[in-house]
Amino acid sequence: MLPVYDHIVIGVGSMGSSACYHLSKRGASVLGLEQFGICHERGAHGGETRIIRKAYFEHPDYIPLLERAYENWREIELVSNEKIYHETGIFYAGPKQHALLEQIKESARLYQIPLKGSFNGDHHAYRDQFTLPTDFEWMLEPFAGFLLTEKAIRSYVAAARKHNATIRENEKVLRWESNRDGVRVVTDKAEYQGKQLIFTAGPWSARLLNLPPEQLKITRQVLLWTRPLDPVPFSEQHFPCWLIVDHDKPGGYYGFPVHHWGSEQTAGGFKLAYHYPGDATDPEKVDRTIRTSDTDHLIDFQERFLPGTKGQVLATKTCLYSNSQDEHFVIDRLKGDLDRVTVAWGFSGHGFKFVSVVGEILADLSMFGKTDLPIGFLNADRFKK
Ligand SMILES: Cc1cc2nc3c(=O)[nH]c(=O)nc-3n(C[C@H](O)[C@H](O)[C@H](O)COP(=O)(O)OP(=O)(O)OC[C@H]3O[C@@H](n4cnc5c(N)ncnc54)[C@H](O)[C@@H]3O)c2cc1C
Known part of the structure; x- marks a missing residue:
């Protein structure tokens, strides 16, 4: 018998660490798979600090999400007793x-x-x-101000583990499949079964999700x-x-x-x-x-x-x-045969400040198929020809 989880999160970097926390906090059984150690410099979160600001020049539709992100940063600071945000x-x-x-x-x-x-x-x-x-x-x-990236990710992983999430480091996902009965994930070390799958693989997303290169x-x-x-x-x-x-x-x-x-x-x-x-x-x-x-x-x-x-x-x-393609994020639950799959990719050099809210959104989408947070403008279908 393969181990079965409610949610499997592929990539425990910025967004994945927060998703593991928000899911496990709600009592779901969670497996997070990270190909390297927790916090590394080969992906998108290296370099110690990230700016957080609210008068968003990229698009004002992000601002309600930012309001929630600021609240959620305060929450993880309280939970972890760490200072992550410097104003x-x-x-x-x-x-x-x-x-x-x-x-x-x-x-x-x-x-x-x-x-x-x-x-x-x-x-x-x-x-x-x-x-x-x-x-x-x-x-x-x-x-x-700015956020300390490593403190943020480590705090989310530690808090997720306290809520019984299993986070496996140095384990690379090689293949996955989703069908009516569930999802199956094959890594370089083992094989797992899940009910839902979340992709937060950052720069490695294209290969895992088979995205066309222009996307x-x-x-x-x-x-x-x-x-x-x-x-x-x-x-x-x-x-x-x-x-x-x-x-x-x-x-x-x-x-x-x-x-x-x-x-x-x-x-x-x-x-x-x-x-x-x-x-x-x-x-x-x-x-x-x-x-x-x-x-x-x-x-x-x-x-x-x-x-x-x-x-x-x-x-x-x-x-x-x-x-x-348009330098805006993609956060969505897929449709049809892939409706057990939730994706978050394309953070286009401005995603870290949203980590605290993206985890909550991914937990909503993976658990209920929808969220009350206003993410319509970040849907995955906008690039379909
Ligand atoms: C130089 C620079 C400056 C930035 N400045 C800002 C800023 O000031 N403000 C801001 O808001 N944002 C900023 N950003 C953007 C922000 O850091 C990113 O948007 C954010 O870190 C993206 O998170 P992610 O989870 O998508 O990727 P990552 O944090 O890289 O996480 C993806 C994880 O998935 C893992 N993974 C991938 N494939 C697999 C696999 N097959 N199996 C298992 N694990 C896998 C990776 O190892 C990685 O840990 C900046 C980015 C950079 C590079």
């Missing part, structure tokens, strides 16, 4: 009337999200740190940490998260205050990166070598906008974006 605010700047800044204002207006800005004639507190061109405007969203593009992203000569003005007590856009480049540069937790390598470092899909790659064959062509533009950016943060390079890392 530093986020500082945005760019040329006046840049489309992305206009989208932030519009989202803030629609959902009454507090926003200070040069449009109100306010002064900002970071004059000594940022060098902004005179034609730039700025905004500060105070109820924003999910995996890209290589580079992170840089430098050691400022004087870190104090850039520390969490004095400096926010930030995002700066310009007309000469799509996407934007972003970063975090100097921090002292992290690994030995990055402690005391100022982390920055470029938010725009990088070179396409295969998650099994990522080129992890960092070249000057990867970091020169980041250092040039520092020179121009944040000269005080330049200094010795402490660390560089690669991480993967899983970009859907």
Whole structure:
């Protein structure tokens, strides 16, 4: 007899860890399968920190989900007794009337999200740190900040285990099938039977779900940490998260205050990166070598906008974006013969802040086939021709 679970979760990274928690908390029997250890740097959650913000320029429809995400982050902090969310605010700047800044204002207006800005004639507190061109405007969203990825994932896994979830590490799913009677999952170590299946395999989703290549593009992203000569003005007590856009480049540069937790390598470092899909790659064959062509533009950016943060390079890392065709998430329960399967993929470089709510949504979909949270715009059918 094969072991039988109510729900099998494939991939216990960002979204999968939260799904295992939300399901097991409700008393379901859960098996989570992770091909590596809990928390690793080969997928989408490496690099220690992620920004969370609410005046969502990607689309205002995400904002109700974000409201719930903030509540759920508080819940897991209480359950785990860990500080995961650091509220530093986020500082945005760019040329006046840049489309992305206009989208932030519009989202803030629609959902009454507090926003200070040069449009109100306010002064900002970071004059000594940022060098902004005179034609730039700025905004500060105070109820924003960053999340510690490893603490978040480990907290969810520990809490799920307390609720009797079985989380198996270093066990790779090779095949799966779903039929009227249930689901069967074959790994490199064993075989399991389940009633429902959830896919949270991040950059590996295309292969497991047989997605056409145009639907999910995996890209290589580079992170840089430098050691400022004087870190104090850039520390969490004095400096926010930030995002700066310009007309000469799509996407934007972003970063975090100097921090002292992290690994030995990055402690005391100022982390920055470029938010725009990088070179396409295969998650099994990522080129992890960092070249000057990867970091020169980041250092040039520092020179121009944040000269005080330049200094010795402490660390560089690669991480993967899983970009859907429209850069919006896909969260859905499949139909027809696959109606025992729930999927979450295509988080397109902006998913981590939603981890706490996506787990709840996946638990709803897998248990009841529906959720009260407004996810209609993230349906899987929108790419069907
Ligand atoms: C550089 C960078 C910066 C980012 N910045 C932000 C930010 O500031 N704010 C924000 O909100 N988001 C940000 N994101 C996006 C966010 O981190 C991702 O959207 C999120 O981590 C995606 O989670 P996931 O669960 O889909 O993938 P992952 O966390 O990678 O989890 C997938 C898991 O599935 C496992 N798996 C895959 N295949 C199998 C298999 N066959 N068998 C068993 N296990 C398997 C993998 O090993 C992995 O652990 C950023 C991403 C990157 C790369």
